[in-house]
Amino acid sequence: DADVTQTPRNRITKTGKRIMLECSQTKGHDRMYWYRQDPGLGLRLIYYSFDVKDINKGEISDGYSVSRQAQAKFSLSLESAIPNQTALYFCATSDTDSGYTFGSGTRLTVV
Amino acid sequence: SQQGEEDPQALSIQEGENATMNCSYKTSINNLQWYRQNSGRGLVHLILIRSNEREKHSGRLRVTLDTSKKSSSLLITASRAADTASYFCATGMDSSYKLIFGSGTRLLVRP
Numbered sequence: 031d032a033d034v035t036q037t038p039r040n041r042i043t044k045t046g047k048r049i050m051l052e053c054s055q056t057k058g059h060d061r062m063y064w065y066r067q068d069p070g071l072g073l074r075l076i077y078y079s080f081d082v083k084d085i086n087k088g089e090i091s092d093g094y095s096v097s098r099q100a101q102a103k104f105s106l107s108l109e110s111a112i113p114n115q116t117a118l119y120f121c122a123t124s125d126t127d128s129g130y131t132f133g134s135g136t137r138l139t140v141v
Numbered sequence: 142s143q144q145g146e147e148d149p150q151a152l153s154i155q156e157g158e159n160a161t162m163n164c165s166y167k168t169s170i171n172n173l174q175w176y177r178q179n180s181g182r183g184l185v186h187l188i189l190i191r192s193n194e195r196e197k198h199s200g201r202l203r204v205t206l207d208t209s210k211k212s213s214s215l216l217i218t219a220s221r222a223a224d225t226a227s228y229f230c231a232t233g234m235d236s237s238y239k240l241i242f243g244s245g246t247r248l249l250v251r252p
Contacts, residue, residue, distance in 0.1 A: 034183075063239075065242075070244070072244040073184070073229070073242040074242075120183060122184075129186035129189050134183045135182065137181070
């Protein structure tokens with residue numbers, strides 16, 4: 031099994047729908063992150079969490095919410111999806127500053 | 142806005158040649174990391190260099206860091222077709238372990 035698992039891998043949804051992207055990890059890391067990637071661009075931070083009780087907004091949190099259900103689980107929700115949220119979404123974990131471990135990504139299309 | 146900017150945006154070389162990618166950033170950092178991404182997949186951590194280090198090696202990879210110029214370079218020696226990917230630098234600015242990613246360099250290694 032992968033260290034960081036994201037589900038679903040691909041999703042097409044309609045404008046206005048609520049959608050949840052899930053992430054689970056087996057690394058035992060406290061720190062978890064959600065990033066989005068748009069074509070030709072780097073990754074931008076949406077939310078991050080340093081433990082179950084600590085949730086922080088990143089640079090582009092508007093329109094998104096997160097839930098840290100357990101140390102191993104960190105989900106991202108789009109409350110009312112819009113087309114410009116079409117992107118590749120990545121979950122990552124880290125332990126101190128030894129580098130991130132990324133999931134394989136969720137390709138989300140909002141039509 | 143992005144903290145790190147890679148240069149060049151795209152690079153095409155022949156197998157066996159060396160590939161050099163540069164990263165410039167704007168503010169003081171705690172560490173700088175390089176990641177690799179194959180065609181829409183998750184990013185893979187390559188190497189981390191701390192602000193008090195000047196050079197690190199890992200296999201065919203060599204990373205340098207010049208904090209006075211706020212720049213870093215990634216050198217891949219004796220490139221292979223399998224090195225074809227996008228390469229991103231990411232800066233960690235403080236002890237929060239958040240990373241800010243650049244927009245990446247697309248490397249094509251021709252067989």
